[in-house]
Amino acid sequence: MIGLTVSPEVALADEPVKIQAWGLRPQELITLRAWLKDEKGEIFYSRAFYMTDEEGKVDLEHTPATGGDFQGVHPMGLFWALKPVTPFLRLLKRDVIGSPFYVHLELYRHLEITPSPKDIPTIIKVVQRWYASPRVQRVQIREGRVRGTLFLPPGEGPFPGVIDIPGRIHGLIEFKSSLLASRGFASLALAYFAYEDLPSQLENIDLKYFEEAVQWLSNHPKVSGAGVGIISFSKGVEPALAMGVYLPQVAATICVNGTNAINGEALSYGDIIFPAIPYQAERILTTDRGTILVYELMGDPRKPEYHNSIIPVERARGPILFLVGENDQVYNSLFFAKEVLARAHKYGKQDVYLRSYPGAGHLLEPPGLPHCSVSRVHLLPLPLNFGGELVSHCRAQESCWKEILDFLRKNIPCSRQNKL
Known part of the structure; x- marks a missing residue:
């Protein structure tokens, strides 16, 4: 048989x-x-x-x-x-x-x-x-300006709170937050454009919107009020780093394949304005496969004229973890992460960490999800290269997810939580 x-x-x-x-x-x-x-x-x-x-x-x-x-x-x-x-x-x-x-x-x-x-x-x-354990609760959020979905683990709590900020993708992406809730976190999948009544396009980044989300989550009765964690990806890394710097409720920040400066769209927080480094559109390349490479789209933040666009990570209250695919074909993520690390050390901030993964591309997802090296994205005329080699990338996803869970558990204060 x-x-x-x-x-x-x-x-x-x-x-x-x-x-x-x-x-x-x-x-x-x-x-x-x-x-x-x-x-x-x-x-x-x-x-x-x-x-x-x-x-x-x-x-x-x-x-x-x-x-x-x-x-x-x-x-x-x-x-x-x-x-x-x-x-x-x-x-x-x-x-x-x-x-x-x-x-x-x-x-x-x-x-x-x-x-x-x-x-x-x-x-x-x-x-x-x-993508969620059986008793995880999904709650759609429309609180003030905040739009998103809160995923709550089973039990009374309180649970460590996390805000998940995606990259430049239209709509609301929930699969990471639902998995985080399955691992014991109260996780808010946060939309910040192209969803419901939010702006249809990302034209500027208002940190007050993200502050409102942090305050709402911190005050939730099932969330430990001692501070929340941020997990961000790609374009979402820019507001995430600024949140870590300016919002005292942010206890820890995770940045997956992002930059150290504001690019393309300016970021503001009241009277504080970070001008955007212009995208270098002339550097976009079309490959022989009929796909697009945007690896050199970002300007060099080391140039003197872009000094005011760099996020002062040394002022962040909590630790910062950069997770980087060394074969990222969207951002030069390893370069940007090293710039963050060097700046932090220069100003005496020691709790900034970098984990890089040879052969891994841009789309570092939770483990078990397939490797996607190229796909169509909104507004681009041709498919976009994300990079990564199959085995190296997927092994990196296994290591990366463990790093994320361990970092959040270690650095988000919580008096009591259910262990799943």
């Missing part, structure tokens, strides 16, 4: 799974294929070839893939390598509470090409990948 085991079959999206096959012939070549359908009906798939051992078994924790979308021992490789049938799509979970992604794992015998609709798998397992 041929068997295929996936354990656990129901899990959070950031949890690893164990995949094993047995009952096959010794030294038999098999194909394992994974696929899912996203919320828009688009198909994402991956495949890898494996040779069974002398007992006719395959264990992805020990058996190397001999070909397909990756090679070597990678227990989560089939999840890492999921790619769209329609080119240049990014896998994004929008409904984080109501439904999981159903990942179909299929075993084929003697199949070295991509399975066609006529091919019948020997055995199938369906895995549920959820």
Whole structure:
């Protein structure tokens, strides 16, 4: 009898799974294929070839893939390598509470090409990948100007509070906050443009809006009032760093692949104004693949005329952690992070940290999510290069997520919290 085991079959999206096959012939070549359908009906798939051992078994924790979308021992490789049938799509979970992604794992015998609709798998397992644990609460927020969604862990609390600030993406992105709530944080997924009645385009950054969000979260009855953490990504790093500097309720700041200065759109906080370093649009490149590279879009903050655009991180109350993909093709993130580190040390601030990941690209997501090196984005005429090498990037996501959780737990004061 041929068997295929996936354990656990129901899990959070950031949890690893164990995949094993047995009952096959010794030294038999098999194909394992994974696929899912996203919320828009688009198909994402991956495949890898494996040779069974002398007992006719395959264990992805020990058996190397001999070909397909990756090679070597990678227990989560089939999840890492999921790619769209329609080119240049990014896998994004929008409904984080109501439904999981159903990942179909299929075993084929003697199949070295991509399975066609006529091919019948020997055995199938369906895995549920959820973005929130069962008792996490989702609360839509419309408080004053603040727009977003609050995710609360089960229990009475109080919980450490976190605000999740995304990059330059339209709409509200919730999957990171829902996973953070599943790990014990009261997490506010904050929108700051192109959502409901917020401005449709990002024209300037008003730090008062973010201050209102911090104050609201700090005063929530289920949130520990001793300070909140900020986790930011890409364009969201700019307001996040300014929050750490000017808002005393911010206890810790995490910056994933961002800059050390204000770029493109000015940032203001009352009478304090950070002029924007102009984007260098003439430096945008089109590749032979028909994709766009914006790696050199940002101006050099070291130039004297841009001095007033640099965020004075040395004034931040709490620690700052920069997480950087060294193969980021959107920002020169490693350079910007090193500039932050050098400035902090120059002024005597010692609690600024840098973790960089060779081979990782721009889209550092929670672990288990597939690598996306290029995809279409709003307003750009061609797909955008994000960078990253499959295995290096996805290993970095595993390390990066652990760093995020550990840093937040260590640095956000909380008298009591549920441990999930």
